[in-house]
Amino acid sequence: MNGLMMDYPLTLQHFLDRVARLYPTKEIATKIGPTMHRYTYADWAKRVNRLAGVLERLGVARGERVGTLAWNTYRHYELYFAVPCAGRVLHTLNLRLPPDQLVYVINHAEDQVIFADASLVPLLDKIKGHLKSVKHFVVMADGALPASALSPVSSYEELLAAESDSFAWPHLEENEAAAMCYTSGTTGNPKAALYSHRAIFLHSLAQGMSGSFGISERDIVLPVVPMFHANAWGLPFTSTMVGAKQVFPGPHLSPPDLLNLIQSERVTITAGVPTIWIGILAELERNGHYDISSLRTMPVGGSAVPRALMEKYEKKYGVPITQAWGMTEMTPLGTVSVLKSYMADWPEERRFDYRVKQGMPSVGVDIRAVDEDGKEVPWDGKTMGELEVRGPWIISAYYKMEGNQDRFHDGWFRTGDVVSIDPEGYIQIVDRTKDLVKSGGEWISSVDLENAIMAHPKVLEAAVIAINHPRWQERPLALVVAKADFKGQISKEEIQEMLAAKFTKWWVPDDVVFIDAVPKTSVGKFDKKVLRDQFKDHVLPA
């Protein structure tokens, strides 16, 4: 027997309409050069209506993809709603991808139009000859359009000026595609996830909950995570849903820029990958004059959060990091590391033991870990297995891809992450399967070693990779970046002794090499593919 509920589609049109009616005076602020651009949700909604008219005028058909090549700005945020609410598909392009991969994803998605920030036009100029589907370029500029060879090309502001404040929004089904995003290719070629309205709607509800990021109308939200990295982790959608003030950093992502922005806008929530917060911490330690007391939490994910980083922010600056784990394939929220109420009484050490785990599954996400035979492993906090997930905002297939479909089976998605799950239901990522060091038939977690090394007071960053070994198959090599003030003042033996005190002997890296910086991926993660390549001929000491 069926229930008797209205058939109300869960689409982003509801968020758009709601915020415009309920929170018209709340502000959206974007840093542009030395000044701030400010307007309200009422202003924003009018421009979103106009922008939908532009899509119609440019002849983009329902369901077709619209590419964006842009920083985190109010214009990008206008596209975030106009495109899906008009029944087109928002495809956020990763502006840090190498040109050949950018060409690949634009052609693969068959983007019809590309909306680009003026500062990124030179990037498009370079690849335009290889684009097969793009019929129009639209440039988002504050003044005159930059000179370029793009054709046909229009000015975003001129197109908007010609449209009306009220667009006749089409009826949408909740399962229609709203947006798409390619993985950043940390471990392979980019693969596409296609998100439905329903997925984003439910994801926003879950992310906003107090047992999750707890985002409310009172918050001032600054997504440092790029709007092309899994929809800035969904934050612009969730913030719209609740009517929170939003702050966009534009291209100004240096630690002083971000700290000044947090201070001047009184930001309460800011989110990004650990490397961002490592850089910001170094700046805070150098110049202690910033006031970041408005922050009530920082969701950090994308890679494991080093414990030392979490402890420093909380104990010295009073800012708790909320670690989250997710994937582009999951819209992206999977787990959040918030403590249960009875854990509040635990000793501090034990609380941190828990907080550095990747956390409990969000409502809406089922998890399990399986061994190599596909058998579920117990939730004992020890046994390792590959994490599998299912839920309403997890893709059921990659978009237009023949390979990789083995990652979906029996309604579950294989994440490629090796984890243990403890009796409280918290997962701990041991490693990505591709980053594990397989030594003598046993596994060594590169993540655990890195975190331990990064706890050393003289160390800024550390990455551990596997080096082929004739006897043990693989052995760990540690690549370490010393803090600016300690260059040349830290020894290999110091690192090895520290690790020997913490781990069993065979986990200790056979060698430690000091480097100037750990290479980063296009979304700011440690790029171990590059390191493995750089050190493929490295000879470990006997």
Ligand code: ADP
């Ligand atoms: P890419 O696969 O290109 O890196 P994603 O950003 O979607 O793109 O990466 C998802 C992966 O990032 C996860 O499968 C996991 O390996 C890693 N990850 C995300 N959050 C965390 C976290 N909090 N701790 C450890 N690893 C994480």
